[in-house]
Amino acid sequence: MSTTAEIVERCQMLFDDLNFNYAREWKAARPGRIVVGFMPFYVPRELIHAAGGLPLGVLGGGDQLEVIQGDAYYQSYICRIPRSTIELGVTKRLDFVDGMLFPSICDVIRNLSGMWKIMFPNVRSRYFDVPQNYLDNVGGEFYINELNELREMLAELSGRPVSDEAIRASIALYNENRALVREVYAFRARQPWKAPSSEVYLLMRAGLTLAVEEHNRLLREYLEAAAAEDRPRHDNSRVVVTGVFCEQPPLSLIKSIELAGCYIVDDDFMLVNRWELSDVPTDGDPIASMAKAYLHNSSNTSAKYQPDPANKGLYLVEAVKRTRAEGVIFASPSFCDPALLERPMLQRVLTEHDIPYIAFKYAENSGQMQPIREQAGTFADSIKLWSAA
Amino acid sequence: MTAPAVKPAVTKASGPAPVAKDSSMLKQKEMISGNYAKLASAKENGVKVASTFVPGNLNELIMCFDMVNNLPEINAIQNGMRKKTGAMIMEAEKRGHSEDVCTYVKADIGSILKGNLGPDGEQLPNPDLLLLSYTGCFTFMKWFELLRDHYKCDTAMLHVPYQGDGHITKNQIQYVVKQLKEEVIPKLERTSGMKFDIDRLRENLTRSARAEEDFVWVLETAKNKPSPIDAYFGGVYYIGPIFTAFRGTADAEEYYKLLRAEIAERLANGQGPVTPNGDMTKEKYRLVVEGPPNWTSFRDFWKMFYDEGAVVVASTYTKVGGLYDQGFRHDPQNPLESLAEYCLGCYTNRNLPARIDLIEKYLNEYQADGLLINSIKSCNSFSAGQLLMLREIERRTGKPAAFVESDLVDPRYFSAANIKNRLESYFQMIDQRRGGAEPARAA
Numbered sequence: 108m109s110t111t112a113e114i115v116e117r118c119q120m121l122f123d124d125l126n127f128n129y130a131r132e133w134k135a136a137r138p139g140r141i142v143v144g145f146m147p148f149y150v151p152r153e154l155i156h157a158a159g160g161l162p163l164g165v166l167g168g169g170d171q172l173e174v175i176q177g178d179a180y181y182q183s184y185i186c187r188i189p190r191s192t193i194e195l196g197v198t199k200r201l202d203f204v205d206g207m208l209f210p211s212i213c214d215v216i217r218n219l220s221g222m223w224k225i226m227f228p229n230v231r232s233r234y235f236d237v238p239q240n241y242l243d244n245v246g247g248e249f250y251i252n253e254l255n256e257l258r259e260m261l262a263e264l265s266g267r268p269v270s271d272e273a274i275r276a277s278i279a280l281y282n283e284n285r286a287l288v289r290e291v292y293a294f295r296a297r298q299p300w301k302a303p304s305s306e307v308y309l310l311m312r313a314g315l316t317l318a319v320e321e322h323n324r325l326l327r328e329y330l331e332a333a334a335a336e337d338r339p340r341h342d343n344s345r346v347v348v349t350g351v352f353c354e355q356p357p358l359s360l361i362k363s364i365e366l367a368g369c370y371i372v373d374d375d376f377m378l379v380n381r382w383e384l385s386d387v388p389t390d391g392d393p394i395a396s397m398a399k400a401y402l403h404n405s406s407n408t409s410a411k412y413q414p415d416p417a418n419k420g421l422y423l424v425e426a427v428k429r430t431r432a433e434g435v436i437f438a439s440p441s442f443c444d445p446a447l448l449e450r451p452m453l454q455r456v457l458t459e460h461d462i463p464y465i466a467f468k469y470a471e472n473s474g475q476m477q478p479i480r481e482q483a484g485t486f487a488d489s490i491k492l493w494s495a496a
Numbered sequence: 497m498t499a500p501a502v503k504p505a506v507t508k509a510s511g512p513a514p515v516a517k518d519s520s521m522l523k524q525k526e527m528i529s530g531n532y533a534k535l536a537s538a539k540e541n542g543v544k545v546a547s548t549f550v551p552g553n554l555n556e557l558i559m560c561f562d563m564v565n566n567l568p569e570i571n572a573i574q575n576g577m578r579k580k581t582g583a584m585i586m587e588a589e590k591r592g593h594s595e596d597v598c599t600y601v602k603a604d605i606g607s608i609l610k611g612n613l614g615p616d617g618e619q620l621p622n623p624d625l626l627l628l629s630y631t632g633c634f635t636f637m638k639w640f641e642l643l644r645d646h647y648k649c650d651t652a653m654l655h656v657p658y659q660g661d662g663h664i665t666k667n668q669i670q671y672v673v674k675q676l677k678e679e680v681i682p683k684l685e686r687t688s689g690m691k692f693d694i695d696r697l698r699e700n701l702t703r704s705a706r707a708e709e710d711f712v713w714v715l716e717t718a719k720n721k722p723s724p725i726d727a728y729f730g731g732v733y734y735i736g737p738i739f740t741a742f743r744g745t746a747d748a749e750e751y752y753k754l755l756r757a758e759i760a761e762r763l764a765n766g767q768g769p770v771t772p773n774g775d776m777t778k779e780k781y782r783l784v785v786e787g788p789p790n791w792t793s794f795r796d797f798w799k800m801f802y803d804e805g806a807v808v809v810a811s812t813y814t815k816v817g818g819l820y821d822q823g824f825r826h827d828p829q830n831p832l833e834s835l836a837e838y839c840l841g842c843y844t845n846r847n848l849p850a851r852i853d854l855i856e857k858y859l860n861e862y863q864a865d866g867l868l869i870n871s872i873k874s875c876n877s878f879s880a881g882q883l884l885m886l887r888e889i890e891r892r893t894g895k896p897a898a899f900v901e902s903d904l905v906d907p908r909y910f911s912a913a914n915i916k917n918r919l920e921s922y923f924q925m926i927d928q929r930r931g932g933a934e935p936a937r938a939a
Contacts, residue, residue: 180883184873214634218881221848234660249671447594448638
């Protein structure tokens with residue numbers, strides 16, 4: 108049995124590899140394989156898998172990539188992720204990628220989809236739209252057509268049709284993946300000292316690189332290893348981290364929050380890993396099932412419209428309750444419209460539910476963690492003081 | 497089409513010198529103040545109010561329900577031009593709204609927090625319906641969720657998909673039409689208490705299409721040398737009625753008839769555009785401008801152009817409320833499909849390659865000397881990708897492009913000296929590219 112240290116080391120290697128060697132080797136291992144990159148927050152990875160492809164999460168360059176050319180494409184008041192993604196592209200780190208998907212998350216990623224078409228004309232790039240209307244006969248029909256258009260694109264890329272049967276098989280694999288991801292999250296919420304968030308983060312991040320079959324094995328191994336290992340339990344405060352669904356913070360930021368006395372018991376780092384909240388049916392029309400799951404059984408985030416004002420932000424309150432968290436940390440990338448515009452509404456809801464929170468901003472290449480540690484440490488202390496009172 | 501010649505009227509402007517105002521200007525002023533007066537008296541008169549956005553606005557449909565139209569973007573612009581938005585934005589930031597996000601949103605929220613007075617000083621009514629037309633800008637969705645949080649009123653969401661592949665698909669049209677039928681119209685009916693009458697919508701669309709013809713005629717006069725119009729600084733006035741609460745009205749039709757007649761006269765007389773300092777005398781530079789203007793220093797910004805003899809012959813900002821000059825007309829024969837196509841076709845709903853193609857076309861068709869990008873800090877919908885746009889345009893056309901930065905309504909982000917320096921350098925660059933056709937000016 109692998110130890111958590113061995114599993115985490117493997118995930119760390121994948122995380123550090125900005126040349127995506129795993130994906131390159133995966134593609135080279137068998138003729139006809141395709142790799143399709145995607146950006147946050149969600150794409151239907153099942154379709155890519157069913158087309159014989161590897162969905163590859165492209166989450167920017169982090170704090171280890173020196174962005175030189177990418178900066179020349181963006182003004183100072185635009186977030187970091189598009190510039191480091193362009194850097195990955197122009198430095199040929201993504202030259203093996205056959206297609207790129209840009210989900211409907213914000214105007215910056217939306218416009219990046221067009222930039223990609225111009226800068227990398229040999230790559231099939233697609234802006235992937237999702238419905239903001241959740242009626243089956245309105246948004247559902249639109250989304251079914253969008254999914255079918257994507258299916259066609261993937262069939263063209265792979266050179267063979269994507270059958271219903273193949274999609275059903277892929278849905279089953281991703282159902283398993285999401286169930287395991289939920290299990291890891293639940294395990295961490297129960298015993299956060301046994302599953303530090305810096306580890307869980309890397310484990311989840313590996314899921315955006317590895318083939319789903321391999322990630323499923325890794326998740327099982329981690330659950331087994333983490334449960335078996337004894338680790339010291341600290342008197343930390345339990346917090347939910349939110350706002351981190353697109354541009355990712357440096358790993359050192361997650362570690363800093365933990366070192367400051369916080370156990371992260373829920374987060375929205377990589378929503379795609381647990382987008383659908385329960386299994387997608389594997390019988391019937393698979394495209395219709397995927398559409399229904401998106402409309403009626405998927406996570407909430409600020410990129411999604413909430414039609415019922417009474418439900419606005421309640422997902423965050425529910426996350427706090429479900430994980431027995433004591434507070435919320437709003438960590439948002441600088442210049443992130445979805446996270447920063449949403450924040451006042453979420454803070455209003457938390458205030459109404461007497462849930463304490465703090466807020467700060469970061470960039471994927473933030474280097475100075477001392478202010479974060481001080482802020483998170485003060486927050487953790489104040490939670491302890493309040494609960495003691 | 498012939499139209500009566502219109503004599504300018506002379507009115508007293510806020511400054512010391514009298515300013516000659518054309519009949520179209522007076523007409524538009526009357527229309528705008530009339531709409532604000534309707535808003536101010538809406539509650540008293542039992543008129544229902546819909547708040548909505550400029551791009552993808554459904555004015556013809558709103559009119560079918562006798563509702564009055566309130567446009568928070570326009571309020572922000574009006575307040576910006578009156579230099580009121582700085583304090584409003586700071587008020588919103590004090591309440592937790594990030595310094596990084598759209599200043600239209602913060603100006604609107606700050607204005608609400610400060611008592612919600614319209615630009616005319618009258619109380620703006622709370623909306624009865626937030627008509628959230630989510631076209632070409634992600635922020636719109638969050639903006640109206642924020643307003644919904646405040647007003648606690650009904651919201652009709654119209655999700656307009658993005659033209660990711662640079663064209664409108666059948667699926668997109670069907671999706672928008674279905675939303676109109678199943679979400680928007682029922683909510684307008686419920687709010688207003690009136691049944692939807694499609695024939696009334698057809699009549700409104702017929703008037704729209706007629707006004708659109710005249711509007712396009714005016715825009716295209718900038719192909720002449722000298723151009724009788726400035727299609728950016730003047731253009732923002734020309735788009736006023738058709739982009740806002742008046743498209744589909746008889747007033748808008750009349751406005752564009754008046755405007756067309758005035759511009760026809762300028763054209764016949766070989767006159768340049770009207771500026772706040774009177775007629776522009778010599779056209780030295782012809783520019784295409786991408787991006788919205790800065791509103792808090794609008795006059796100062798404009799002056800930097802006309803002082804140098806620079807005329808904007810085409811602009812993309814004047815297409816955010818529809819690309820009529822590319823052939824789109826509201827079609828009374830297919831009313832809902834036509835509204836869908838309109839919403840889908842607005843400038844910022846086009847993908848970046850399509851936007852670049854359009855700018856290239858403008859540079860060629862309007863015989864422009866180059867492209868100027870006014871990059872707006874708080875508008876990612878416009879701004880993200882503009883540096884690639886600049887490179888592409890230079891590569892394709894060989895014409896010089898330049899870049900200045902400002903903001904919509906945040907006065908903290910307008911640096912007059914910096915922008916002026918850049919513009920002067922840019923005009924020198926154009927001179928040099930002309931190969932000495934005009935002397936290089938002193939630095």
